Amino acid sequence: MMPKSTVEQIKERFDNSVERFSNSDSGNTAQMDSVMSMTLIAEAAALATPQAKSVLDVGCGGGNYVLKLLEYSPALDVTLLDLSQPMLERARDRVQQAGAGTITLLQGDIREADIGQEKYDILVASAVLHHLREDAEWEAVFAKLYQALKSGGSLWIYDLIEQSIPELNATMHRLHGDYLVQHQDAAFRDTVFGWIEMEDSPRPLMYQLDLMRSVGFRTVDVLHKHSRFAAFGGVK
Numbered sequence: 001m002m003p004k005s006t007v008e009q010i011k012e013r014f015d016n017s018v019e020r021f022s023n024s025d026s027g028n029t030a031q032m033d034s035v036m037s038m039t040l041i042a043e044a045a046a047l048a049t050p051q052a053k054s055v056l057d058v059g060c061g062g063g064n065y066v067l068k069l070l071e072y073s074p075a076l077d078v079t080l081l082d083l084s085q086p087m088l089e090r091a092r093d094r095v096q097q098a099g100a101g102t103i104t105l106l107q108g109d110i111r112e113a114d115i116g117q118e119k120y121d122i123l124v125a126s127a128v129l130h131h132l133r134e135d136a137e138w139e140a141v142f143a144k145l146y147q148a149l150k151s152g153g154s155l156w157i158y159d160l161i162e163q164s165i166p167e168l169n170a171t172m173h174r175l176h177g178d179y180l181v182q183h184q185d186a187a188f189r190d191t192v193f194g195w196i197e198m199e200d201s202p203r204p205l206m207y208q209l210d211l212m213r214s215v216g217f218r219t220v221d222v223l224h225k226h227s228r229f230a231a232f233g234g235v236k
């Protein structure tokens with residue numbers, strides 16, 4: 001098996017993908033139900049955390065998630081965290097125009113970044129945590145996200161996942177492949193599958209829900225699951 005991409009290689013690819021992650025209407029077309037999941041998460045965050053004043057978007061890309069959140073929870077103070085400075089700048093410009101409160105940019109790797117303690121009402125992490133590798137990294141990052149939330153705050157994740165029963169993965173990969181061919185063509189499917197092979201090390205939905213409970217979330221819930229993608233979250 002080829003070694004997975006380094007953080008630097010991942011950063012470089014995303015530095016050159018700003019346009020692809022800056023369209024709220026199409027969302028991330030490599031992923032199934034990405035626009036629906038974004039809307040579900042924005043609505044769920046507003047319902048679970050109705051008095052929210054602040055949000056941290058981990059792996060914000062071009063800012064699609066915060067733009068959607070602002071439709072349901074207006075004037076939030078926004079902190080954007082990403083490996084890629086060009087992504088952060090695009091997200092800042094779009095979020096500024098949408099009428100956010102204060103905007104703070106954090107350039108870095110979520111594994112290393114200082115995101116503080118009891119600081120945010122809402123956290124979102126879309127299509128980013130699948131870059132974590134060993135279990136120890138998953139455990140440390142989930143604990144860090146929990147600590148960064150205020151009591152009563154909520155964390156929302158949309159991501160590529162594996163199945164808990166490994167024998168089921170081939171079926172889910174096939175469904176994802178069928179979607180990519182239908183959405184674009186077989187070449188797009190092969191490109192996206194190549195990125196996943198090189199860059200991603202996703203974990204099952206059940207693994208992540210258990211991890212959320214074990215780091216302290218008092219309730220966890222699933223908003224949507226389709227093939228290799230799930231939207232889910234929890235309240236501190």
Ligand SMILES: C[S@@+](CC[C@H](N)C(=O)[O-])C[C@H]1O[C@@H](n2cnc3c(N)ncnc32)[C@H](O)[C@@H]1O
Pocket residue numbers: 010011014015021028058059060061062063064065081082083084087108109110111125126127128131
């Ligand atoms: C697939 S894009 C998703 C962007 C956005 N969340 C969305 O759903 O539209 C992943 C983003 O996460 C960033 N990223 C990848 N690994 C990261 C890490 N370890 N820490 C912080 N950001 C990371 C990338 O630079 C990229 O902008």
